[in-house]
Amino acid sequence: AGPGSPWVSWGALTALSPQDWEQRQEEDTLLIERILLLVRNVLHVPPDPMEEQGVDGDASVHDRVLWALHISGMDDLLKFLASAQVEQQWALHVLEIISLMFRDQSPEELAALGQGQAAAEHGEDTRELETLRQRELAEKRARALQRPSRHSRFGGSYLLQGLKAIGDRDVVFHKGLHNVST
Numbered sequence: 319a320g321p322g323s324p325w326v327s328w329g330a331l332t333a334l335s336p337q338d339w340e341q342r343q344e345e346d347t348l349l350i351e352r353i354l355l356l357v358r359n360v361l362h363v364p365p366d367p368m369e370e371q372g373v374d375g376d377a378s379v380h381d382r383v384l385w386a387l388h389i390s391g392m393d394d395l396l397k398f399l400a401s402a403q404v405e406q407q408w409a410l411h412v413l414e415i416i417s418l419m420f421r422d423q424s425p426e427e428l429a430a431l432g433q434g435q436a437a438a439e440h441g442e443d444t445r446e447l448e449t450l451r452q453r454e455l456a457e458k459r460a461r462a463l464q465r466p467s468r469h470s471r472f473g474g475s476y477l478l479q480g481l482k483a484i485g486d487r488d489v490v491f492h493k494g495l496h497n498v499s500t
Contacts, residue, residue, distance in 0.1 A: 354399075354411040357392065361418035384419055 360383060377385070387393060399405045400412045420428070478489040 350408070351411070354408060354415065357387070358411065358415050358418060361415060361421075365422075378422070380422060387419075 361380070363379075365378060365380060396412050396415060399408045400416075476491045478491055481489045483489045
């Protein structure tokens with residue numbers, strides 16, 4: 319990568335972006351703006367129908383540029399510039415770049431893509447929950463089969479003779495059978 323290479327400029331942008339805005343020189347601000355304008359201009363190039371001819375599903379030039387931006391980490395930097403409070407001066411440039419990134423997409427396609435993914439995740443979650451529910455029911459049935467089928471009607475209530483409760487009656491003590499020691 320030579321001194322005029324876009325990758326050198328990209329490295330300069332990533333080095334400048336985390337700097338505090340007070341520490342930046344005027345040249346740094348101009349460099350960031352020029353790089354954002356360069357990215358905008360690259361994405362703004364209209365598609366060439368002659369070059370776009372190829373196999374269906376083949377990536378267009380626009381798609382390849384977007385992939386290169388993603389691989390280089392530019393999308394993460396754009397998210398940082400869009401969300402950082404101190405970088406608000408770049409908001410319109412970032413908004414324009416993002417709109418150009420989605421220029422070939424229709425809103426209906428994007429909405430359907432998000433819903434299809436959500437529906438697939440919902441279906442997967444439903445299947446997983448149903449599997450867990452079936453397993454829990456099987457464990458519950460197995461525990462029920464381990465218990466004796468005949469229920470003892472003795473509820474574990476005892477009358478303690480000689481120990482008086484309030485009044486003249488004997489004390490009634492309730493204790494579950496599972497707590498009774500032999």
